[in-house]
Amino acid sequence: MKIKEDLFNKRIISIDAFRGITIFIMIFVNELASIKNVPQWMKHMPADADAMTFVDLVFPAFLFIVGMSIPFAFNARLIKGDTPKTIWTHTLKRALALIIIGVYMVNAEYGYDASKMVISAAFWGLLAYSMPIPIWNKYDKSFPKITKNILQYGGMLVLVALYFLYVQENGEIGITPKWWGILGLIGWAYLITVVYYWFVSGKLIAMIAFLFVCLAANILNQIEGSFVHEIKWIGFIAGHMTHATLVSAGVIISLLFFEGKISEKINWKVIGFGVLFFVLGYLLRPYYEVSKVRGTPSWVLYSAGICTVIFYFLYWLMEIKKQTKWSSFFMPAAANPLLIYILPGIIYYFNLAFKIHIIPDYFREGTPGIIWSLVFSTIMLFAMRIFNKYKIQLHL
Secondary structure, three states: OOOOOOHHHOOOHHHHHHHHHHHHHHHHHHHHOOOEOOOHHHOOOOOOOOOOOHHHHHHHHHHHHHHHHHHHHHHHHHHHOOOHHHHHHHHHHHHHHHHHHHHHHHHHHOOEOHHHOOOOHHHHHHHHHHOHHHHHEOOOOOOOHHHHHHHHHHHHHHHHHHHHHOEEOOOOEOOOOOOOHHHHHHHHHHHHHHHHHHHOOOOHHHHHHHHHHHHHHHHHHHOOOOHHHOOHHHHHHHHHHHHHHHHHHHHHHHHHHHOOOOOOOOOHHHHHHHHHHHHHHHHHHHHHOOOOOOOOHHHHHHHHHHHHHHHHHHHHHHHHOOOOHHHHHOHHHHHOHHHHHHHHHHHHHHHHHOOOOOOOHHHHEHHHHHHHHHHHHHHHHHHHHHHHHOOOOEOO
């Protein structure tokens, strides 16, 4: 793969802003999920509904942004002089880390027999959510190496211990991938897309072909009795290619935007793909409906189209019109996405483990609950400012 001497050598703040906004909304809707008496349009649509809300767009937006970042990440490593072995090792480590964290988070939620566990389920969850910090923190070069090793390997040992301390409902020992969790799904989609991206050297036409292959796999996965359900490993790959469709869509839009100079001219190729996403989603909807829970093709395509429109607006506003000051509010989250994702879980399990009840029940339903969710999301952003200042940043 060759180094691209173009905008992939620069920092595109509109991508960071898109990531920061998405994470802020993600924290907001995750907190809102526990609030009672909230309008349906502020929550995920049920699995049997043919509809989607803005909440159902958060996860695909993150996948889309992961895809947009891939060409920049690869180019940065090539400029740095990394060998293919180094790049592959980094890719596998990142994907594996996301999958591991995702599985631990899922097991903290359910599937255990608390009466048979040596430590409380809440304390188990607190440790499971907390250990990624010492393990995957981006330590400064001045940080003592011995202390760094103690923290990293100590964190790994704790995760291993948590595996054996976990007792399933059927009495068996050890955690299982009941499902992969949001981070795990991101990890698999990222891995599948990056492996293909590397093999085709990031060629646009090849990535477009891959998007349609992923879409076809998604469609086959929706058909009852399809051969993908007969062979376990094919069904496994087809399931993850649903999310890889969104990652590859992000890669394509990134390639179309940044294979040249920033221009005020309308990018008709990007607009064309945005329209294509909507048209295909519309054409497939009568057959597969729109459902985030079921991962239907129309949900994937509508999400890709909406993300394209949102990013095009941010690109125009920030790269062309140079209106960037407003984005500083969201940037702490963009710089530390994994930490801000797991931090609410750490707070939740800490309060649960030590029986701390801070928020009055008044703020757990209706309008007060919505306001609290916004306040909580804002607090998380300010917490990231502090963590970033003191170099506590998770880096996979």
